[in-house]
Amino acid sequence: MRFLKTILLAFLLLVNLVMAQPAWADQSKFINSPDYQDVTAQIEALLQAQSNPDAKTNPAEVKQKLASLQTLKYIMETSEERATCSNESGKTLGVYLQAENAAADQAPTLYYLGDGETTDDDFSCTGVYLPSGTKVAFALSEPAIALKEPLALRIVEGTQLTVKTNPETGAVELNLPPAQILKSGEGNLEIPTLAQADIDALQPNAPED
Known part of the structure; x- marks a missing residue:
């Protein structure tokens, strides 16, 4: 009887291992990404600066930056899905998409x-495009600003980003922080010079769920 119980226990453990493996695989993929390594390095650097009495840092800015980076790190550690962008x-x-097999x-x-x-x-949303003149709040705790030039907001893999417009302020708001805020000529994202009216006149062509 004890032998049968041992066999049954081993079988149950094996089933749990097989069931959990896909989640581990996705998680490992995000953790091994360059973004994860970069975010982790930035967190370590900020923590060192925070503990260094000689470092000339703004405590409030460091705290806010740390919170954003820790959110990105948590997303990559726990998400089992490719990044998506929802437009509300x-x-x-404008959204930046990369095919799964790219x-x-x-x-x-x-x-x-x-x-x-x-x-x-089936695509990974790597960021969103904001044209010049867009009123945007990069964080819910920050005041909205009107962009003087177009920007690309890059997000990390695993992010489930939602872009909304605040009905009271008219500002675009994000539910999660971007990993990078890029200007034209920075990074590898195309950042054209468009107005929102130009974008609204275009036929939406993004692959949708």
Whole structure:
């Protein structure tokens, strides 16, 4: 009887291992990404600066930056899904998508996502495009600013980003912080010079769920 119980216990452990393996595989993929290594390094550097009495840092800024980075780190450690972008802004939104089988060095493509739509999870949403003149709050705790130039907001893999427009302020708001805020000529994302009116006149072409 004891032998049978041992066999049964071993079988149950094996089943649990097999069931959990896909989640581990996805998690490991994000943890081994360059973004994860970069975010971890930034967190360590900020923690060292925070503990160094000679470092000339703004405690409030360091605290806010740490909170954003720790959020990104948590996303990559726990998410089992590719990054998606949902548009609840009331306007057409520029999104950067990369196909699942794309080469690692292939630049994401800029698509346009209709209001109320979410990008197809066969693609990874790597960020969103904001044209010049957009009123945006990069964090819910920050005041909104009007952009003087177009920007690309890059997000990390695993992020489930939602872009909304605050009905009271008219500012675009993100539910999660971006990993990078890029200007034209920075990074590998196409950042065209467009107005929101130009984008709204385009036919949405982003693959959707």
